[in-house]
Amino acid sequence: MKIFFSFLIAAIFCTGNSKAQDTRIARAQNLACGCLDSLKSLPFKQRADSCLSKSGAQALSEGMKSGTKVPTTVEGMRSFLTSVQKEVYSSCPTYRQGYNEEQMKVYEALSANPEAKKLYSNGGNLMEAQKWDEAIAAYEKAVKLDPKFAYAYDNIAICYRKKQDYKTAIKYYQKSLEVFPAGNLALQNLAAVYSYDNNNTEALNQYNKLKYLYPQDAEGYFGAGKLQAIAANYEVALDDIFTAHLLYAKNNSAYVKDSQQLVAYVYTKMKANNQEDAFMKKAKQYNININTSGTNK
Numbered sequence: 001m002k003i004f005f006s007f008l009i010a011a012i013f014c015t016g017n018s019k020a021q022d023t024r025i026a027r028a029q030n031l032a033c034g035c036l037d038s039l040k041s042l043p044f045k046q047r048a049d050s051c052l053s054k055s056g057a058q059a060l061s062e063g064m065k066s067g068t069k070v071p072t073t074v075e076g077m078r079s080f081l082t083s084v085q086k087e088v089y090s091s092c093p094t095y096r097q098g099y100n101e102e103q104m105k106v107y108e109a110l111s112a113n114p115e116a117k118k119l120y121s122n123g124g125n126l127m128e129a130q131k132w133d134e135a136i137a138a139y140e141k142a143v144k145l146d147p148k149f150a151y152a153y154d155n156i157a158i159c160y161r162k163k164q165d166y167k168t169a170i171k172y173y174q175k176s177l178e179v180f181p182a183g184n185l186a187l188q189n190l191a192a193v194y195s196y197d198n199n200n201t202e203a204l205n206q207y208n209k210l211k212y213l214y215p216q217d218a219e220g221y222f223g224a225g226k227l228q229a230i231a232a233n234y235e236v237a238l239d240d241i242f243t244a245h246l247l248y249a250k251n252n253s254a255y256v257k258d259s260q261q262l263v264a265y266v267y268t269k270m271k272a273n274n275q276e277d278a279f280m281k282k283a284k285q286y287n288i289n290i291n292t293s294g295t296n297k
Contacts, residue, residue: 024059024070028084031055033092044098056084093215100182100213107150107180116145120152132159143175150179154186157193166197182213191223200227211240218247218255226262234270235278241266242286263290 035051042050060080063070071080088095110117119142126135136159142152157172173190176183191206204227210220225240245259267290270279283290 024063024068025080025083025087027062028055028059029087029091031058032084032088033095036088036092036094036098040094044102048095048098052081052085052088056081059084096212097214097216100184103180103182104184107183110151111142111146111149113146113149116142116149116152119145120149120155123152123155127155127159130162132163135159148179150176150183150186153179154183154189157186157189161189161193161196164196166193169193170197184210184214184217184219187213188219188223195227200230203227216247218244218251218253218259221247222255222259222262229262229266229269232269234266234273234275235282237266238263238279238282242282242288245288246286263288 032051032055035055036047039047039051060070071077089099090096110120119138123135123138123142126132126138136156139152139156139159143149143156146152153172153176157169157176160166160169160172170190170193173186173193176186177190180186187206187210191203191210194200194203194206204224207220207223207227210217211224212220214220221240222244225237225244228234228237228240241259241262245256245263247253248256248259267276267279270276280290
C-alpha cells in the first residue's frame, strides 16, 4: 500500500523480469487474489498487507523448493513485491477497487492550506447562489494556493458545465484527474460532459476507465451500456446494462429503476430487429428474468 498511485499505474506497462521470476510473480498474484476474496470481512488495508506479504513469501518458498532462482537481496525482494502488487492491481478486481477507494480517502480530504479551504467554502456558497463566475474565481484562487486540490478543480468544472462551456469543463476535469487519476466522480462527470459535447467516443472511453478502476461500482457499466444502446450496439450494451442492474440491485440502489428502463428500451429495439432470442440468451447468461413490466433479478 506504500506505492504511489501514479507509479503503480505506470508500472503496469513495464516489463523486464526473467521468465522464472515471472512465474513466481504470477503464482503470488493468484495466491493474493484468492486470499483477498476470502477475507472480505476485514478492512481492505489489513487484508491487502497480509495477503500480499504472505502470498509473496509462499511463492518464493515454493520457488526455492523447486530449485527456481529467487531474489535474495533486500532490493531484489522489494522489486519482486512491487511487481506482485502491480500484477495484483492489474488482475484482481477486488484489490483494484479497494486500493482506489483507499487512495480516494486521501484526495477527498480538503486542502491543508487554511486559506485554500476558506476559498473553497466561499466557492461552495457562491455555487449555491448560482453565481458561477464568482465561484470560479474563488476556486481558481484556491488551486493557486494548493495545486493538488482536486475537489476545487472538480467544482470549477461543474461551474463551467452549468455555464454550458463544456470544453472548459473538460479541461478542469482533466486537471483534477492529473492530481488523482482514479477520481471516480471526475471520471463519471467527464464522461457526461464529453457526451454533452457530442463526443460519445471519448465519453465511452471514460466510462470504460471507470469500469476498470471501480469494477464493483455500477456507474461505469450503466454509462457505457447507455452509450452503446444509443449507438444501436445492443448486444454489446447488454453486458454492461445487466452488470449495472445486478450491482444496483445488490446495493438496494434507487437507480435500479433506471437500469430496468434501459433494459426495457434495449429489449424493445432488439425485438423490433428480430433479435429477441439473442436478448433472452444474454438475459439468461446474467440470470435475469424478463417480464412485461420490467426486469427482476
